[in-house]
Amino acid sequence: DAKTTQPPSMDCAEGRAANLPCNHSTISGNEYVYWYRQIHSQGPQYIIHGLKNNETNEMASLIITEDRKSSTLILPHATLRDTAVYYCIVFPSNTGKLIFGQGTTLQVKP
């Protein structure tokens, strides 16, 4: 499984866009990029995933670079409830398991 690197923590002002980066320079062609978040002591929550095209859903947008070596999760209008640990995970489609590395603790401030 490709290794990911994320900053340990980030702050964001409420109402502003939160841009969370992730490096996955060893990603292979059949590996997807997944984003999950975990609000304190709750079960991790799926946010979005993508292979090579940018993706958008009701929660967030995922921007994947053309070489697929990095990606950015965008929360367009962060709220206090978006304060959580955000995990970037890569693994082959439809197989394997989610390996949670050290995510990014996003603190949304009023």
Place this chain on the structure above:
Amino acid sequence: AAGVIQSPRHLIKEKRETATLKCYPIPRHDTVYWYQQGPGQDPQFLISFYEKMQSDKGSIPDRFSAQQFSDYHSELNMSSLELGDSALYFCASSPPTGHPEAFFGQGTRLTVV
């Protein structure tokens, strides 16, 4: 919408006792994952099942075992409990091939005293 159901939500056991955690996946999901999350740690993958067969294994102690039953629910059996087994245990399920995102339950908080 139905979610992943875990029971019990909280469990207190003494050292050397056994514990059984249960997980009921979302209907029509055929894959179940188990994770352990100690205080201040990231979730650690323990084991997974696909169509009632073990599909992958992580850092699961030999004292632990798990299975997935014909109705797709899963149980994690933990024996000879140690203080270090105190943690949140999450179960997740994912649907058949084509929708690989996993949905997590709210977890079981196990406290070993």
